[in-house]
Amino acid sequence: MIRALWTAATGMETQQLNMDVIANNLANVNSSGFKKSRADFQDILYQTAKLPGTTSGTGNETPTGIQVGLGSRVAAVQKVFTVGDIHKTESELDIAIEGQGFFQVSLPNGDLAYTRSGSFKKDSTGRLTTAEGYPLSPEIVIPSNASSISIGESGTVEVTLDGQNTPSEVGTIELARFSNPAGLKSIGRSLFTETSATGTPATGIPGEDGLGLLSQGFLEGSNVSIMEEMVNMIAGQRAYEVNSKAIKTADEMMQMTNNLV
């Protein structure tokens, strides 16, 4: 049977997945701390009818062989950890990282997760948590009688208590970084967990060892560029279409053959 049918089908399949990735990026265009994904493709194995460089009947070396490719596949879908746009929010518990690094939060099972989304809240005990209620690690507790909170560039959290003039320190926000952030596993909610590919995280004070500085009252938006996604979507849609045309043509050829008899 004609290979072209299946070859073109692999092309349609990869473009379908590409569209899924683009749709997820677009859906999260306003999610703070979201990092876009990118699908990369590869060609798949070749059926070799004649190897290049073999000797032909007349003793000459054939300059090229005959190799028919069998389509494309998705090589990887990777997160792109470029910094998103940082915008002002005025909320005193919104923190953006200007540069590399992740906030560390404790999951209910005790494991650590990592996030770039610095939109923190206070829970009933005064702990700083993410919107889902996962506490920041190491824990920072804001006393209930604090009238103002100030978070320094290097992560120092200071509160001014009611009736006092001098601020007192309640903790320091630490950041973690990875030698290979692309290896992080997304678990949704803008959270990531480490894998064997990321290496062990190195924690440190913001502003040191290549970690970014913190800025209070700012949030990091997603790094999705709508323009870029739109262009990718158009290109993906057309690539899908052209593959369906190839299937149609191959089908027509088979139909002609069937009409011979």
Added chain:
Amino acid sequence: MSSGLYSAVSGADTRLRMMDTISDNLSNGRTSGFKKGGVSFEALLEQPRRARDMRGIDYARIEEGFTDFSQGGLTRTGIPLQFAIEGEGFFKVQDGGGRQFYTRQADLRRDPSGILLTPQGMKLLGEDGQPLSFPGDSVVVDEEGMAHLPEGGQVRVPIYSFPDTGKLERLGGGLFRAPSSKAATLVEKPRIYQGYVEDSNVNTMHEMGRMMECLRVFEACQKLMKNYRELDAKAIEIGTIG
């Protein structure tokens, strides 16, 4: 029976194979670093095998399938570990078994120790044949392929070229294998772009044109086969006694 029928069959058969190649090209229209394939068989038609007993019948046959190594467009992605080559050359990578391959698709990752890996986990090789390793956070590679390390110093990201790219065997996964007899030479003045990928060099318009041509030639060959059948039917009719 007329042996001309077999000419028509061979013509249709080659078009089927050509369709396979076109379909592969279209399917990889968005694969970065992909180099389109082509087939040529027209040459055989122009040089008919005229032996005395063959009565000048020409058969069409795929003589060669080639890879078109023309440059694909460069698209900016902003991902620091993606590299695109402008002009000739290939990156050299090595798999776990020590086998070496060449690729134009440098969409790399870093393992925890800083070694650069392709999506299949192959290691990018440096000039000394050892895997390249960039520990630390950022690496800047200039257009001449020199990587400036954060702790100072430069390392070349080498690219290699071949005098005759036609002898490269395609393996899928964006990889090419060189025959052992052909040595690769280091490209002296490479052009490498960091944060870019090289798009597939498939031109959709061109492929669609080829596909239409392929379909119609196939159709014509089918018509020929039908005509031969009618001719044979007539011949049988004449020969019938009664």
